[in-house]
Amino acid sequence: MNDRIIIIGAGAWGDALSKLTQINGCEPIIWSRSCGRVLAEMVTDCVAIISAVSMSGVPAIIERLRDSIAPHQIIVTATKGLDARTNLTPAQLWHQAFPNNPIVVLSGPNLSLEIQQGLPAATVVASQSADAANTIQEIFSSPKFRVYTNDDPIGVELGGTIKNVIAIAAGTCDGLKLGNNAKSALLTRGLAEIIRIGQYWGGKTETFYGLSGLGDLLTTCNSPLSRNYQVGYGLAQGRTLTEVLANLQGTAEGVNTTKVLIQIADRNQIYMPITVLVDRLLQGQITAPEAIVALMSRDRKSE
Numbered sequence: 001m002n003d004r005i006i007i008i009g010a011g012a013w014g015d016a017l018s019k020l021t022q023i024n025g026c027e028p029i030i031w032s033r034s035c036g037r038v039l040a041e042m043v044t045d046c047v048a049i050i051s052a053v054s055m056s057g058v059p060a061i062i063e064r065l066r067d068s069i070a071p072h073q074i075i076v077t078a079t080k081g082l083d084a085r086t087n088l089t090p091a092q093l094w095h096q097a098f099p100n101n102p103i104v105v106l107s108g109p110n111l112s113l114e115i116q117q118g119l120p121a122a123t124v125v126a127s128q129s130a131d132a133a134n135t136i137q138e139i140f141s142s143p144k145f146r147v148y149t150n151d152d153p154i155g156v157e158l159g160g161t162i163k164n165v166i167a168i169a170a171g172t173c174d175g176l177k178l179g180n181n182a183k184s185a186l187l188t189r190g191l192a193e194i195i196r197i198g199q200y201w202g203g204k205t206e207t208f209y210g211l212s213g214l215g216d217l218l219t220t221c222n223s224p225l226s227r228n229y230q231v232g233y234g235l236a237q238g239r240t241l242t243e244v245l246a247n248l249q250g251t252a253e254g255v256n257t258t259k260v261l262i263q264i265a266d267r268n269q270i271y272m273p274i275t276v277l278v279d280r281l282l283q284g285q286i287t288a289p290e291a292i293v294a295l296m297s298r299d300r301k302s303e
């Protein structure tokens with residue numbers, strides 16, 4: 001493919017995405033804050049602008065590009081987070097700033113290190129524009145990376161974002177050595193929680209059972225490569241959040257996502273017991289063993 005594309009962000013995910021496009025003969029241009037070039041100038045003539053920065057960087061990137069993107073250019077967001085100020089998703093922020101551009105969400109069970117090792121993986125590209133989703137599918141598809149299109153961008157984006165909170169809980173569960181029964185119960189009830197708030201946000205139920213929902217939940221909650229899992233695991237060892245984050249390689253979006261979800265759940269009276277306990281654990285209000293007792297001793301209910 002000869003299409004000119006740009007990847008914004010040279011972190012773990014931006015780097016892996018750039019390698020995936022190179023398999024197809026693309027020569028992506030890559031922008032990072034340290035590259036010394038002007039982002040607004042670099043996006044000119046790009047068919048696709050792929051944002052792989054962490055949530056905290058998204059508003060700043062949008063500001064840098066505000067007057068520089070033409071309406072035909074496809075914006076791809078690969079960030080899994082929620083904006084602390086507005087409580088919006090990255091795709092919603094991009095849409096607010098560029099209402100006439102096609103926006104594509106790229107999300108799935110995609111640990112960057114496994115992709116860097118050349119292991120096979122699958123992902124989802126979701127958009128309200130089928131043409132845009134097809135173009136992005138073509139750019140990324142290869143024998144190592146199977147790309148599915150989808151027409152539920154909010155569902156795809158929320159699955160990949162909210163599972164980070166459950167991954168913190170899963171790391172805690174494994175750190176406490178609670179066994180497979182407990183872990184399966186946690187993941188299954190975690191998925192119920194993702195679906196409850198995801199439906200409120202307008203996501204389709206079936207999307208949360210797909211690759212970007214259940215698929216990413218399974219990967220992230222079962223892999224010590226996941227930074228969110230590592231946060232939970234570290235807290236279970238009795239370390240403080242500050243200590244855990246100081247030793248973490250890269251971003252654990254679940255920490256901020258938990259705070260935003262709590263606000264949304266409170267405002268709209270959405271029942272999210274696992275998220276509430278992850279929040280209290282992150283804030284140091286309870287210990288990991290106390291969180292388990294609190295989860296198990298809630299009122300009895302039907303499944």
Ligand SMILES: NC(=O)C1=CN([C@@H]2O[C@H](COP(=O)(O)OP(=O)(O)OC[C@H]3O[C@@H](n4cnc5c(N)ncnc54)[C@H](OP(=O)(O)O)[C@@H]3O)[C@@H](O)[C@H]2O)C=CC1
Binds near residue numbers: 008009057060110253
């Ligand atoms: N790593 C993974 O396995 C996967 C990660 N993701 C998601 O991708 C996003 C990035 O993750 P990852 O690459 O792993 O994180 P890293 O911590 O490795 O990198 C952070 C990235 O965010 C950028 N960034 C941070 N703050 C700012 C800012 N204020 N302005 C501009 N850019 C900023 C950095 O930019 P710079 O390059 O300029 O330093 C860097 O590219 C996250 O939302 C994550 O959930 C999704 C799928 C897989």
Ligand SMILES: O=C(CO)COP(=O)(O)O
Binds near residue numbers: 112220253
């Ligand atoms: O989203 C991911 C895998 O799909 C990466 O997970 P972490 O951000 O927890 O490392």
